[in-house]
Amino acid sequence: MKILRRMDKKSVQLIFITIALFGLMVWLRGDRFLRPKNMESMLFQLVEPGLFAMCIAVAYMSRGMDLSIVSIANLVGVVNGMLLRTQLNPDGSNVGILLAACVVIAIAIGLACGLMNAFFISNVGIFPILVTLGTQNVFMGIAMALTQGRAEGNFPQQLLDFGDAKIGPVPLLTILFLLVFTVLCVVVHKTPYGKKLQWMGSNSKVTWFTGIDNPKITYATYMLSGVFASLAGLVIMARTNSAKADYGTTYVFQALLTCVLAGISPLGGTGKVYNLILSIVAIQITSTGFNMLRISPLIRDSIFGALLIISIVIDFVSRNRRARRLNRAAIRQLKEQPGGG
Amino acid sequence: MAFYPGAIAGLAGIVGVSNIQVANPYDFQNRELTVTAAVVIGGTRITGGKGSVLGVVLGVLVTNIISQNLVLIGIQPEYGKFVFGILILFAAAVQGIQAKLRGRK
Numbered sequence: 057m058k059i060l061r062r063m064d065k066k067s068v069q070l071i072f073i074t075i076a077l078f079g080l081m082v083w084l085r086g087d088r089f090l091r092p093k094n095m096e097s098m099l100f101q102l103v104e105p106g107l108f109a110m111c112i113a114v115a116y117m118s119r120g121m122d123l124s125i126v127s128i129a130n131l132v133g134v135v136n137g138m139l140l141r142t143q144l145n146p147d148g149s150n151v152g153i154l155l156a157a158c159v160v161i162a163i164a165i166g167l168a169c170g171l172m173n174a175f176f177i178s179n180v181g182i183f184p185i186l187v188t189l190g191t192q193n194v195f196m197g198i199a200m201a202l203t204q205g206r207a208e209g210n211f212p213q214q215l216l217d218f219g220d221a222k223i224g225p226v227p228l229l230t231i232l233f234l235l236v237f238t239v240l241c242v243v244v245h246k247t248p249y250g251k252k253l254q255w256m257g258s259n260s261k262v263t264w265f266t267g268i269d270n271p272k273i274t275y276a277t278y279m280l281s282g283v284f285a286s287l288a289g290l291v292i293m294a295r296t297n298s299a300k301a302d303y304g305t306t307y308v309f310q311a312l313l314t315c316v317l318a319g320i321s322p323l324g325g326t327g328k329v330y331n332l333i334l335s336i337v338a339i340q341i342t343s344t345g346f347n348m349l350r351i352s353p354l355i356r357d358s359i360f361g362a363l364l365i366i367s368i369v370i371d372f373v374s375r376n377r378r379a380r381r382l383n384r385a386a387i388r389q390l391k392e393q394p395g396g397g
Numbered sequence: 398m399a400f401y402p403g404a405i406a407g408l409a410g411i412v413g414v415s416n417i418q419v420a421n422p423y424d425f426q427n428r429e430l431t432v433t434a435a436v437v438i439g440g441t442r443i444t445g446g447k448g449s450v451l452g453v454v455l456g457v458l459v460t461n462i463i464s465q466n467l468v469l470i471g472i473q474p475e476y477g478k479f480v481f482g483i484l485i486l487f488a489a490a491v492q493g494i495q496a497k498l499r500g501r502k
Contacts (some may be wrong), residue, residue, distance in 0.1 A: 173429055176493075180489075180490045180494060180495045181493035181496060182488070182490060182492070183444055186443050186485060187489065187491045189482075190489065191482065192482065193430055193479065193482030193485075194482035194483060194486070196478050196479075197475070197476055197480070199480065200478065200479070201469065201475060204473075204475060245421055327426075337458070
């Protein structure tokens with residue numbers, strides 16, 4: 057109990073939610089849910105939504121928004137797909153170099169897209185949602201124009217083997233995802249950049265007058281988000297053996313839900329990134345559960361929508377209560393001071 | 398006044414259905430893009446505090462003229478999203494730069 061009290065409050069909540077969901081699934085469909093095959097596919101599936109949730113998390117912390125992430129991922133997939141289709145030798149002798157080039161290109165695209173978002177947000181001064189709504193469609197339009205709306209596919213076997221690889225029972229992609237996730241946790245909670253990011257998110261005027269370079273933080277944030285999105289693009293390539301300009305547009309919504317559930321507020325500043333992994337798992341259990349219970353995807357969307365509203369309401373209420381409590385404490389302190397108040 | 402947008406959206410639903418004579422849950426999805434473009438082009442400031450109904454009507458006219466005539470001037474429909482994305486960025490950038498210049502003054 058002592059440990060529970062010392063832990064972050066949101067983490068405790070999320071652990072209970074996750075355990076409850078897990079228990080509910082075991083109770084309802086235990087025979088199928090607990091199969092090793094199912095566990096494995098859940099670990100496999102949570103990688104893409106997880107990466108997208110990380111993108112949204114950094115954007116949220118800066119009190120911004122990044123709607124363009126799925127488009128960045130698809131752009132990465134399409135460009136790499138075209139590269140592989142046109143440049144691969146028939147005997148497959150240059151596969152290694154090409155796959156390395158794919159990773160470099162992916163990260164370059166992610167950085168460039170993030171740079172564009174950040175330029176419009178911090179230098180031109182447009183509202184982040186508006187910028188990323190625009191760039192979302194610009195990036196998707198570029199991918200559409202490159203492919204004429206067709207899907208790229210038939211990637212080399214090495215890439216697919218990489219996507220399917222496992223270390224013990226755990227998919228390799230999941231392990232790599234956990235590594236990237238740990239890096240993000242360290243960056244946000246242990247580096248000066250992360251501190252400045254959260255401060256800027258809670259009050260950008262104050263950080264500006266304190267001498268923190270707000271535009272620089274904004275650039276770093278959106279470029280980070282772009283890189284995670286491009287990694288998601290690579291994962292989609294390796295996992296689905298195809299890339300399409302308008303694949304997976306609902307991921308943005310799921311990522312928003314994951315972040316809000318993890319206590320990373322759209323109002324910026326607050327939240328612990330490590331809670332994200334718990335909410336990613338919780339969302340994954342829920343969506344697998346919906347599949348197993350044969351609940352139609354149409355109903356699933358509206359349930360997720362309701363969940364989003366509920367978690368936003370909880371977030372706002374607790375934020376208001378906390379603000380009021382701090383206010384009262386400050387007033388009490390002022391009254392108690394001799395000569396003050 | 399929060400009920401007002403809902404009421405107008407309901408009206409839009411009736412108009413839309415009477416136009417196309419079928420109703421399905423996905424009919425007007427992904428219209429947010431053109432609608433947002435229309436509102437921003439119309440001069441409404443997205444952070445609030447500024448805007449006019451006439452501007453929005455003119456914005457809707459502009460986006461409609463563009464989306465109806467893209468095909469006629471020989472641009473593939475795939476580029477439609479690209480065009481509207483650019484349009485939003487452009488209109489919002491004009492507003493942003495104006496605000497910055499005003500701030501400098």
